[in-house]
Amino acid sequence: MYGLRHKYTIMVSVFVIIFLVILANITNFSFLKAEAIYEPTYFNQTINLSMADKSDHLMWFLQISDIHISAFNDPSRITDFKDFCENALKVFKPSVVIASGDLTDGKAANKLTSQEIQKEWVEYQNILSSLNITQHTTWLDIKGNHDNFNLIDLKSKENYFENYSVQGKTNPRSYLYQLKKNGDIYSFIAVDTTLQPGPRFPFNFIGLLDDDEVKVINNIVHQIESSNSNYTIWFGHYPTSCIISHEPNEIRPLIGKHSNGLAYLCGHLHRIVPEMYTLHPEGFLELELSDWKKNRMYRLLAVDHGLLSFIDVKHRDWPVILITNPKHALFLIPYKHDLDVIRQSTHIRLLVFSQVLIEFVKIQIDSQTWTFCQHIDGPLYVAPWDPNAYSTGLHKIKVHVEDVQGRSKYHTQPFSLDGTTLSFGVLPSFVLKTSANTIFKLMFWILNIIILTPLLLLKLVHYRHIARGNNEERKSSTTCTRTCFRKLWNLVSVDRIFWPLVLYQIYLTVGPWTIGYMIENYIGAIFAWGIYVNGVFLPASVTYIYGFMQLLLFQIPLIFVLAHGVDHRIQLYLENGEVSWLSKIRLHVPFIAILTLQFIMVYCVLIGYGILACLICPLHTWATILAIMLWVQALSLLKQHAL
Known part of the structure; x- marks a missing residue:
């Protein structure tokens, strides 16, 4: 009983420490801070700039x-x-x-x-x-x-x-x-x-x-x-x-x-x-x-x-068309683009380029009649207009260009003279406005929580059940959910497999992933939070997404494969059955797939960073050895360890 209590105390301590480390990392993210809204002082350098049919200020x-x-x-x-x-x-x-x-x-x-x-x-x-x-x-x-x-x-x-x-x-x-x-x-x-x-x-x-x-x-x-x-x-x-x-x-x-x-x-x-x-x-x-x-x-x-x-x-x-007045409504910049320049302009302005001479350029606003543009200088074409006719709401300007080789191009863009704007796409804005460094950190730490929390909680529950003499969860069950739960339960019950799995994952958050010649002839070390080389620390946040992929493609599959292997061994003892060839294939193929992927990653480290980095590489090389050892342990559990 004392041994169980001692294990229970250690489990609680480990869980609390892991939780506090992960919480400290998450709460330190700048992503969680409110983003300030800036209102830059409007600069008036465009005042008295009249857009007409000249090529000035262009x-x-x-x-x-x-x-x-x-x-x-x-x-x-x-x-x-x-x-x-x-x-x-x-x-x-x-x-x-x-x-x-x-x-x-x-x-x-x-x-x-x-x-x-x-x-x-x-x-x-x-x-x-x-x-x-x-x-x-x-x-x-x-x-x-x-x-x-x-x-x-x-x-x-x-x-x-x-x-x-x-x-x-x-x-x-x-x-x-x-x-x-x-x-x-x-x-x-x-x-x-x-x-x-x-x-x-x-x-x-x-x-x-x-x-x-x-x-x-x-x-x-x-x-x-x-x-x-x-x-x-x-x-x-x-x-x-x-x-x-x-x-x-x-x-x-x-x-x-x-x-x-x-x-x-x-x-x-x-x-x-x-x-x-x-x-x-x-x-x-x-x-x-x-x-x-x-x-x-x-x-x-x-x-x-x-x-x-x-x-x-x-x-x-070809041809290439760029409308410069009126400006595209989506790209208006508050406080920096003076709409009065557009409202007071006398001409629509556009640049047209082609490898040969331009045959004609014409424009259409909304559903009005087409108007031919006049060539001014270089690529500049203009057409007179009355901005007051489009003073409110969104409108569309359409351009049709054809060159002497018969190549034709249409281009349409929305515009607004009252400040009405369009919305940028959600996904492009998300990619450009967030922080990749923060997202990578979140992905890494959240996946750590998702993996470790259920395993550690299940281990705590297992200790309590052992203390009460209850071991029914090891018996065969019928539903998929109960079968999955039983397999994970059997995994956490075997300390010699469970603890190396957990400690490997904890190690990924604190220890070096590889040590070798990181840059030219300089030895360095890669950690989850960055790279140390030649006395310099590089906060290379790609390491977080790299660690995330290792957890996703190695740690999680390995947990379930080992759980299946341990459960397979236990069911053999409980039911005294024989293993068919089909069962052996289902047993070994998933592990071989995991191992193959790790061998590929080991090869990538060898080619990319050299033999030293490959040998001193807990992330992949040592993880591969660990996986093999745990798999052998799972399939050769003695009866006193399995039951």
């Missing part, structure tokens, strides 16, 4: 993202990118081209080894230099996570961004570029949030805005304010939801507090959700661009009399 530029030039996969990425630089840029003649990260792929042919590959960077540089791109436009490139694999610091010999990119030599991280055109100053702020050091795949999926980079960005903002800049465009590789930042230097307030900042442009997520756009409470648009890698997408943007407009375009899809 600037357009391009964005391309996630090019992923590869030495091993899909050569058409390179040829299409060269075609874009050689032909599309001649058509658009943009003032600026933003290349927002993942310029190269950094993955070997096996797609498991990740490091910077010089050949890919040479290819990137050769395309831009052979076509003299910098002679025709300003090319603003910035690093993405694939441009930062396996780099201990910026001085690493494999930091090819510094030597082969356009901006790398003078701007190795965040920087400012200012464009002066037609009396206006346009500021472009590149925000580099790649991890330093830069780990290998997949642990640099989330970016980090540290204090040093915040100081650089604050200095840039002060420089902009002193230069009387009219409009500011922010850009980076990671969406703000994929950037770890902490008070008082959180990324969104940092962007939002700058009064003339219009938008933050990014890439990285590769069209996991179409049209990933949103308006943040801090007062700026966030516009994620689909990738070039698979979708061959780029973006045309324009600032026309202070109004930011854009359209995402498929490569070689």
Whole structure:
């Protein structure tokens, strides 16, 4: 009896400790704090700007993202990118081209080894230099996570961004570029949030805005304010939801507090959700661009009399149409877009591009008659209108363009002159407005609770039943629910299997998952909460989702497979039956499937991080050995241990 009480006390203590650790992690999430609603001071730099039929106060530029030039996969990425630089840029003649990260792929042919590959960077540089791109436009490139694999610091010999990119030599991280055109100053702020050091795949999926980079960005903002800049465009590789930042230097307030900042442009997520756009409470648009890698997408943007407009375009899809006035109702920015500029305008304005001459451009508002547009200068076409006729509610403007080769394009967009807006999609807003770091943490800790709580409670109940001499739950039952309960009950009754399972899961929350050469020739350790290497801690929150997948695909299936194995052994003792071949197949196949998946993960660690990381890897290698030992234990339980 004393032994049972002692076990009961230990069980309660373990449960309380686990609960407090998990509760401490959950309550520390910034996600649970109320989000502030910012009301930026309205800037009046567009006052007295009359939109008519002139090409003044107009600037357009391009964005391309996630090019992923590869030495091993899909050569058409390179040829299409060269075609874009050689032909599309001649058509658009943009003032600026933003290349927002993942310029190269950094993955070997096996797609498991990740490091910077010089050949890919040479290819990137050769395309831009052979076509003299910098002679025709300003090319603003910035690093993405694939441009930062396996780099201990910026001085690493494999930091090819510094030597082969356009901006790398003078701007190795965040920087400012200012464009002066037609009396206006346009500021472009590149925000580099790649991890330093830069780990290998997949642990640099989330970016980090540290204090040093915040100081650089604050200095840039002060420089902009002193230069009387009219409009500011922010850009980076990671969406703000994929950037770890902490008070008082959180990324969104940092962007939002700058009064003339219009938008933050990014890439990285590769069209996991179409049209990933949103308006943040801090007062700026966030516009994620689909990738070039698979979708061959780029973006045309324009600032026309202070109004930011854009359209995402498929490569070689001509003609391209961008309506700049009236502005798309979905993308109106309160306190920053002056609707009086639209209300007092005399002309509808749009940009039209094609590789050949344009045959005609005509517009239609709502269900009215079509009106032909007049060509003014370059890509600018205009048509007179009376804004007072559309002063309330939502309206639609439709454009029909045809070029001399007979290629025809229709484009429709809603507009509003009284501030009526549309709602962004729920899923895109969720992806861009939440914090991936917080979501990953929640997923990891909640799944820990879901797995551990029932097992520990069932163990407590089991101790109480043993104390009372009640052991009926081990007998065979008929219903599916009772059978499942009986199997779990039998599992928790075997200490030599139950406790290693529980302790392994607890270990995943506190101990190192692997120790090896994390970056170049530097030994480091991966934990649930991040990576330690070369004296630096990287809060690589991808580890949480990695741990979540291990729990989901290994721990949970293993619990049920072992429960079935223990129950199978117990029923043999209780019923003295024989095992058929079909029963043996049903018994062993699920375990073989779990083991196969773990062997694959062990192989991935071996290829990605080397032999040392593979050997010292409790997450996969040791877990595989543990699973085999527990399975052998389950199928060879002696009668005194099973009953």
